[in-house]
Amino acid sequence: MSSSRFFSRLYRGETGIDFIGTRKRWYLASLVLIVICVGSMVFRGFNVGIDFKGGTQFQIKAANTSITTSSAAAAMAQTGHPAESAAQQVGSGATRQIVLKTKQLDLATQAAVQNKLGQVLHIDPKDSISTDSVSSSWGGEITKKAVQGLIVFLLVVFAYIALRFEWKMAVGALTALLHDLIIAAGIYSIVGFELTPSTIVGLLTILGFSLYDTVVVFDKVAENSRDLAATARMTYAEAANMAVNQTLMRSINTSLISLLPVAGLLFVGAGLLGVGTIKDLALILFVGLAIGAYSSLFLATPVVVDLKEREPEYRNLTKRVQAKRVAARTPVVEPALAGTAPAPRGKPAPAPRPGARPASRPAKRRP
Structure with missing residues (x-):
């Protein structure tokens, strides 16, 4: 086909x-x-993200800066609280941000990590870094x-x-x-x-x-x-x-x-x-x-x-359905006429040649 x-x-x-x-x-x-x-x-x-297990998220404004996801992750590792998942980039151009997620931190530790990130990345921690925390409960x-x-x-x-x-x-x-x-x-x-x-x-x-x-x-x-x-x-x-x-x-x-x-x-x-x-x-x-x-x-x-x-x-x-299909495939055999002898078994008689004269019938005897 x-x-x-x-x-x-x-x-x-x-x-x-x-x-x-x-x-x-x-x-x-x-x-x-x-x-x-x-x-x-x-x-x-x-x-599993922090929305299910709890944790702290840091969002770094990276517009017009050379900060990448790898450099942000390295800076987070220097704070002593490495990110628990890969850093993510959100938006592009003037709205580009880097998202880092760690285990759940208390307020004092969040502030310390925020200041350390600002020092390592050479940005203002107050204006360029925001935090969000989700409790485990x-x-x-x-x-x-x-x-x-x-x-x-x-x-x-x-x-x-x-x-x-x-x-x-x-x-x-x-x-x-x-x-x-x-x-x-x-x-x-x-x-x-x-x-x-x-x-x-x-x-x-x-x-x-x-x-x-x-x-x-x-x-x-x-x-x-x-x-x-x-x-x-x-x-x-x-x-x-x-x-x-x-x-x-x-x-x-x-x-x-x-x-x-x-x-x-x-x-x-x-x-x-x-x-x-x-x-x-x-x-x-x-x-x-x-x-x-x-x-x-x-x-x-x-x-x-x-x-x-x-x-x-x-x-x-x-x-x-199967029985109907078998019956449809089975050839129909016509019943023999009464008084006629059954066809002899063996090879079938050869077909007559085209144009051949029909075989002569035996002469009937007169009484």
């Missing part, structure tokens, strides 16, 4: 890619990713609220899908969301970006995107599987596979349109321009959108198919 014909069929939703028949290999791929991500979360952990409360919000979100999603479709589809959607959550968090742990409130906002955003894509596919599955038991025109797995192919182009378009601006934030804003404060949000959005599109097609619907085909109704449907 030529590429132009393939893309034409893809645009019309007429592709025949076997997503459901090859679901075991996608299960295996997801399992490998989950094991890697869980291993990173257990052994490597997260680079407040950070713990933020963590608790974030976890509670995530749990409530997943429960609401399960209830909505169960009421809108059925509980088996709710299980499939929740499986896809948990899959996206674990892999996105695991990649965040592997890369080592700081975990901030922006990360939680981005995480909830990508879960919502994954849910939207999954609901679109489920709606098409419900449409294709309507009255299947009565017509027996196809199995439930075939109806679900058709639905995935019919929504494939829509999923690709939605994912690309969402990924392009996020890629701009991540690779241009954080990578080329060095705006460190947006990389936390950009990474979680980029990874989450990509993995959410994957799970909607390759995980959520196959899980639903596995659950549905365990029902007696759909097991019987599969047998009926």
Whole structure:
């Protein structure tokens, strides 16, 4: 098949890619990713920001100066309270600032560190350096609220899908969301970006995107599987596979349109321009959108198919569909006329040559 014909069929939703028949290999791929991500979360952990664990933040005005993130980090190390995470650059030009984060310091220590930074960097500590402190108790409360919000979100999603479709589809959607959550968090742990409130906002955003894509596919599955038991025109797995192919182009378009601006934030804003404060949000959005599109097609619907085909109704449907297809492939043999002898076994008689005279009939005897 030529590429132009393939893309034409893809645009019309007429592709025949076997997503459901090859679901075991996608299960295996997801399992490998989950094991890697869980291993990173257990052994490597997260680079938790001060908003969750508490700490002190120093903001240095670096406009029209030669101060860089590395020189600011070195100056902080000279104060005896080194930064607990990499220094970040915020803004550019007249609004450029360097952000340094340390463990929680009392007011007297904050003032001493502020003065020392001013001496090392040759700037006025009062005008050019500001401090902000977050207590560990407040950070713990933020963590608790974030976890509670995530749990409530997943429960609401399960209830909505169960009421809108059925509980088996709710299980499939929740499986896809948990899959996206674990892999996105695991990649965040592997890369080592700081975990901030922006990360939680981005995480909830990508879960919502994954849910939207999954609901679109489920709606098409419900449409294709309507009255299947009565017509027996196809199995439930075939109806679900058709639905995935019919929504494939829509999923690709939605994912690309969402990924392009996020890629701009991540690779241009954080990578080329060095705006460190947006990389936390950009990474979680980029990874989450990509993995959410994957799970909607390759995980959520196959899980639903596995659950549905365990029902007696759909097991019987599969047998009926297969029996109809076997009967359709079996050639129909006309019954022999009464009183005629069965055809002799062996090789069939050779076909007459074109233009040959018909064989003469035996003469009838007169009584």
